[in-house]
Amino acid sequence: MPIGNFILICGEPGTGKTTLRNRLHNQLGNLFYSIDYDSQLKELVDNQGEINNETFKAAQDKMISGFLVAANDCAVIADCLFSEQRLIEIKQKLIASAHKPFFLLLHCDEALRQDRISIRHSINPDAPIGSDLNGMSYNPSSIIWDAVLDSNTEVDALAEMVLTKLRTDFW
Secondary structure, three states, X not given: OOOOEEEEEEOOOOOOHHHHHHHHHHXXXXXXXXXXXXXXXXXXXXXXXXXXXXHHHHHHHHHHHHHHHHOOOOEEEEEEOOOHHHXXXXXXXXXXXXXXXXXXXXXXXXXXXXXXXXXXXXXXXXXOHHHHOOOOOOOOOOOOOOEEEEOOOOHHHHHHHHHHHHHHHOO
């Protein structure tokens, strides 16, 4: 996989973004620099003491900078909670910088999504902040997406679907 390619996984909290990112990173190995949005947001909140629009935007800006810097040396895989407008801006910056972005949207049944969030919080009461941001929603028919997948399926099968899509349509 060439330097400068990006896989960006989006979706509402509880759709399996981080799980899929980790699985793809494990399967693709050193080809990718993996960016964890939740930990960057948590670090900023810990430093500033609260989450607000400014903190959220600062975490996004930090992550976008990380994309561009990392892409000079390797490919990047990340999961995030960005608005569609912000995603359009990111995709335009990446393309203008001669990078090749692949934006993936995950969605699943609402009951399953809420179960995943509940399980996350029961296992770890300090679960990543992103799991509490239930106001984010995405339009699956938006032109921003290179693929839209149902994440009701098991993560290994989902990772294989993504890899197949990347191999046939992207790489």
